[in-house]
Amino acid sequence: MKVPVGFIETLWSFVSFLPYFFLLFILGLLKAAIVGPIAVGIVVISNSSVIIGLWPAHFLWTYYCVVRTKRLGPVLKIVVLIVLPLPLILWPIIGTIGSLLGGISYGFFTPLFATFEAVGENVTDKFYHCFADGCLSTIKGSCTAVQDFIDFCFHSYFSYMDELSKKVPEDEMPVDIKLEKLPSCILVSLVGVLVDVALITAIALWKSPYMLFKGWKRLLEDLTGREGPFLETVCVPFAGLAILLWPLAVVGAVTAAIISSFFLGLYAGVIVHQVFRSCLFRRLIPDGTCLRCFVVSLFDEYVNDLLYLSEGSCLPRPRYRRNMNTSHGRKKLGDNDNDLRIRRESSLGTKLISERSRTLKRAIQQYKPVQVWDWLFKSCEVNGRILLREGLINIKDIEECIVKGNCKKLGIKLPAWSILQCLLASAKSESSGLVISDDFELTRFNSPRDKVFDWFIAPLLIMKEQIKNLQLNVNEEISLRKISMECKNDKPEDWDACEFPSSDNVRKAQLQAIIRRLQGIVGSMSRVPTFRRRFRNLVKILYIEAMQAAASANHIGGMLNSTIDGASSIGSGDWKDSVETVNVSGRRDHDNGNIV
DSSP states (O other): OOOOHHHHHHHHHHHHHHHHHHHHHHHHHHHHHHHHHHHHHHHHHHHHHHHHHHHHHHHHHHHHHHOOOSSBBBHHHHHHHHHHHHHHHHHHHHHHHHHHHHHHHHHHHHHHHHHTTSTTTOOOOOOOOHTTTHHHHHHHHHHHHHEEEHHHHIIIHHHHHHTSOOOOOOTOOOBOOGGGHHHHHHHHHHHHHHHHHHHHHHHHHHHHHHHHHHHHHHHHHEEEHHHHGGTTSSSSSHHHHHHHHHHHHHHHHHHHHHHHHHHHHHHHHHHHHHOOOOEEEOHHHHHHHHHHHHHHHHHHHHHHTTOSSSSSSSSSSOOTTOOHHHHHHHHHHTTOHHHHHHHHHHHHHHHHHHHHHOOOSSSSOOOOOHHHHHHHHHHHHHHHHHHHHHHHHHHHHHHHHHHHHHHIIIIIHHHHHHHHHHHHHHHSSSSEEEEEEEEEOOOOOTSOOOOHHHHOOOOOOHHHHHHHHHHHOHHHHHHHHHHHHSSOSSSSGGGTTTSSOOOOHHHHHHHHHHHHHHHHHHHTTSSSSHHHHHHHHHHHHHHHHHHHHHHHHHHHHHHHHHHHHHHHOHHHHHHHHHHHHHHHHHHHHHTTTOOO
């Protein structure tokens, strides 16, 4: 399609666009009115039933794990036990309200967006998809959301609590607070909540008109100039939908700022305990004031950067960490003058690019978390077939995971084994990141800008460098793959029975630490609700393929037995030819993936 040039063509394109947009918008609203209540009912009824049904177990088990844990010191444990009833009592109310709001948002906006997506350039039979898309898929998505929530309540929560109550190493010090600082921390937290909520709410409300009108200005410029998100599809109706729904985005941003201000105020008590050595109230007042001014000024600067307003903040930003070594802190963070200059230039360039046009893309492709997540399960599926073929896992392990829910071997060791293959391949390459596949390389520059994924990816990059420094030979790599599935990794002597090629105990201990760390990362991943749902689907696929492989093997065995029985009447030469034919057939089936 030709992009309109000139005022007359642009105006005509905009006028002709309006009926098209309003028809799709009305159709999307009708679909949302029909499908939305069903989705809301599924989410609210199911989630609230799970919350209320498991609330007694969650209440008792939380108290039991907190009392039993050795990770918390006595003072902090008493404080937690005193404060704990409040969030536990509020949990059913918050969970039900959150389910209601989430169900309404998902049930209303998903059919509406699907209606507009149905008129995209790559969609065939647009008329049918305008009516069909977003109806059944929204209901299925609601059921999926409920399933993930159930997994979180049944698995993730109890997994976190079990980890809290586990035995801690003797050299690990429990987390505790000093009793003499407790009144100061509570006082600062209460004052921080009052001050932060008031000031941050005022800043958010004051800047919200700027966000509203600057957003509308940007969207209208993209609409009339065919830039931003409207260039590729040349003014699809998403343009009008984005303009119409932009006030909701502003309201959501203000609401998020108000909610986050409450937690920022509470966090002031933690800062007091960390950096304020003096517990006198005469020092607490000026230091607490400096802390509050610093937080509010930082929030104001963040909002200015987000809205492309004047850099910095007009509010003062005093220092509240009196005993901090500035030069050491800068050196530790790599914040020297050169790095600071580069970051400022990069930030300025990104800001100018965003101001000029959103259609300009960065040279580095930014991968999304879902892409990394998809790779992990695809890798587990491929490596699961390999492990089945090599006998490192069997049908019994799969049946225990499906029937009994005992997925410790598959749920932890199979993903860890898959990531280990990635680390070994990345260590051999010249890449600075992780070689996911031939056309997929994950580095610090293109990794998802997600804090949760950063917690997982950063340790993997460190482990890759550790493996690279060890310079494993071929025999050690082969043995390491087998040992990671079959042997324990607690101490170097555990690998003596596994016939590890190297007799160096230091080398063994380093590799065992890497595998333990890798399995710990996978254990944390398994608490993500979507992990269990997708891994169950993966296990079902492996189970079906394992049963087919067993059936094929039995079929080949039966053919072989019948051939041997007929060999006595046929003759020795013909018997050999028959056996060779069966073997060739078996190899061909193996290459085609029927025998794994």
